Amino acid sequence: MIITETPFRMSFFGGGTDMEDFFREYGGAVLSTTFDKYCYVNVRHLPRFFDYSTELSYSKTERVTDVEQIQHPAIRNAMKMLDMHELRLTYEADLPARSGLGTSSSFAVGMLNAFYALKGKYADKKKLADEAIYLERELCQEAGGWQDQIAAAYGGLNRINFNADGYEVCPVIISPERKKRLNNNLLMFFTGFTRFSSDVQKQNAIGKADKVIQLKEMLSLVDDAERLLTDRDSDLDEFGRLLDHTWKLKRQTGSAVSTSNIDNLYEKGMKAGALGGKLLGAGGGGFLVFYVQPEKQERVKLAMEDLMYIPFEFEDSGTRVIHYTPEIYIPKE
Numbered sequence: 001m002i003i004t005e006t007p008f009r010m011s012f013f014g015g016g017t018d019m020e021d022f023f024r025e026y027g028g029a030v031l032s033t034t035f036d037k038y039c040y041v042n043v044r045h046l047p048r049f050f051d052y053s054t055e056l057s058y059s060k061t062e063r064v065t066d067v068e069q070i071q072h073p074a075i076r077n078a079m080k081m082l083d084m085h086e087l088r089l090t091y092e093a094d095l096p097a098r099s100g101l102g103t104s105s106s107f108a109v110g111m112l113n114a115f116y117a118l119k120g121k122y123a124d125k126k127k128l129a130d131e132a133i134y135l136e137r138e139l140c141q142e143a144g145g146w147q148d149q150i151a152a153a154y155g156g157l158n159r160i161n162f163n164a165d166g167y168e169v170c171p172v173i174i175s176p177e178r179k180k181r182l183n184n185n186l187l188m189f190f191t192g193f194t195r196f197s198s199d200v201q202k203q204n205a206i207g208k209a210d211k212v213i214q215l216k217e218m219l220s221l222v223d224d225a226e227r228l229l230t231d232r233d234s235d236l237d238e239f240g241r242l243l244d245h246t247w248k249l250k251r252q253t254g255s256a257v258s259t260s261n262i263d264n265l266y267e268k269g270m271k272a273g274a275l276g277g278k279l280l281g282a283g284g285g286g287f288l289v290f291y292v293q294p295e296k297q298e299r300v301k302l303a304m305e306d307l308m309y310i311p312f313e314f315e316d317s318g319t320r321v322i323h324y325t326p327e328i329y330i331p332k333e
Contacts, residue, residue, distance in 0.1 A: 002043045002044070002118050002321060002323065002324060003040060003041070003043075003114070003322050003323035004041045004111075004113045004114045004117070004321050005039075005322045006109050006110035006113070006318075006319040006320075007036070007038050007106065007152060007155055007317070008035065008038065008039070008152075009033065009035075009101060009151035009152060010032060010033050010035055010101070010188075010280055011030055011031075011032040011151075012030075012031045012032060013030065013031040013218065013221050013222045013225045014029045014147075014218060014219055014221070014222040015218070015250065015281075016211070016215050016250070017030065017145075017162065017219045018030050018145030018146045018147040020137070020146065022212075023163065023164075024163075026212070026216060027162065027163050027219070028161070028219060029161045029162065029219060029223075030147045030159070030160050031158075031159050031172070031222050031225050031226060032160070033151075033157040034151055034314070034316075034318065035313060035314050035315055036312055036315045037093075037101070037310075038093070038106075039091065039092070039093040039094070039107050039110055040091070040092050041090070041110040041111050041113075041114045042089070042090040042091075042114075043087060043088070043111075043115065044088050044327065045088070045118070045329045046086050046088045048086070051065075052064055053065050054067065054070070054089075055089075056075055056088075056090075057088075057090045057091065058090075058091040059097070067079050067080055067084075067085070074108055074111070074135060075089065075111065078115065078135055081135065081139065082115045084118075084119075085332075086332075089111070089114075091107060091111075093106075095190075099190070099280075099281070099285070100280035101286065102149075102152060104136070104148075105132060105148030106148070106319075108132040108152075109128050109129065109132045109149055109152040109153045110319050113319045116128075118327070125154050125318055128153040128319060129149045132153065133150075146167060147160055150169060152318065153319055154318045155317045155318025156171055156316040156318065157171065157172045157179065157316075159226055172226060172229055173230060178229070178236065182236060182239065183312075184294065185293065185294070186289055186290070186291055186312075187289065187290045187301065188280075188289045188309070189265075189287065189304045189307040189310065191261075191262065191279075191285055191307060192285075211252075214249045214250075217249055218249050221245065221249075224242060225239060225242055237275055237293065239276075239291060240290075240291025240292070241275050243276035243277055243278050243289075243291050244277065245276070247266070247277065247278035250279075258279065259285075262288070265288060265304070266279070266288065269288065269300055269304060272299045272300040272303035273296030273300055274292045274296070274300050275291050275293065276290070277291060287310070
């Protein structure tokens with residue numbers, strides 16, 4: 001039996017510039033972190049006592065006799081890609097899917113990690129990120145960028161650069177005290193609205209040429225944000241104000257990014273004392289994160305009292321195998 005633990009990510013700056021059709025031409029970069037909310041993938045070989053050969057448990061249960069019968073596209077394609085058979089796979093998570101935290105990519109990375117471990121093979125973080133990108137973007141044909149898979153695999157607070165040759169992961173070097181202060185100044189709330197990121201991306205693809213100006217400016221903010229974090233003499237509160245700036249730019253990149261309900265919630269948070277914030281992910285729902293100075297946090301929490309508050313801590317591990325019991329598996333003839 002194998003159990004993997006894979007973190008969710010919080011993207012601060014540069015979201016949208018990780019789309020391949022953009023960064024191949026203009027370059028791209030994102031500033032993001034993973035935090036201590038995870039998805040867990042449990043995989044083992046299914047004993048041959050049943051009239052089905054594979055059992056899957058996620059938001060629904062599937063029992064099939066052939067991999068081609070699997071409805072979940074990521075599981076079906078991953079099993080075919082790595083030649084996996086006769087599995088029992090269980091998925092569970094600390095936070096809901098379709099909520100702007102890269103949950104589907106965390107699942108893809110964690111599942112691939114579990115599959116390799118079940119085969120008795122080690123897959124490094126780059127291999128897991130690359131194969132999760134290939135799985136979701138090519139095999140499953142889901143619209144979206146590359147940042148989620150990379151963040152889930154590597155973990156930590158990183159700047160991820162994208163160019164015509166691919167990507168590089170650059171950890172943001174920041175003192176533990178400054179990093180802790182940043183963590184403490186961020187408040188996260190669940191809006192209650194969930195959506196498929198790929199659907200939002202497809203809607204926002206309309207009028208794509210008009211988005212290039214905004215995306216280029218959002219890309220430039222990654223440099224500004226990284227400088228604010230790494231320069232100990234910089235006022236960290238400027239990070240919050242920069243979040244407000246990037247959120248306003250993000251809203252201009254597609255009609256599906258925000259809604260009147262989201263806009264009203266954001267405005268309430270700002271009026272209560274937040275310096276800035278943004279909706280996490282492609283847009284349309286999920287989690288709102290605000291940057292709030294300590295003395296104003298209770299006022300912001302009160303303004304958001306209708307939403308669920310989610311405390312969190314940054315994490316650095318990325319995907320990992322947390323339980324490993326090797327199995328003797330002899331494939332059927």
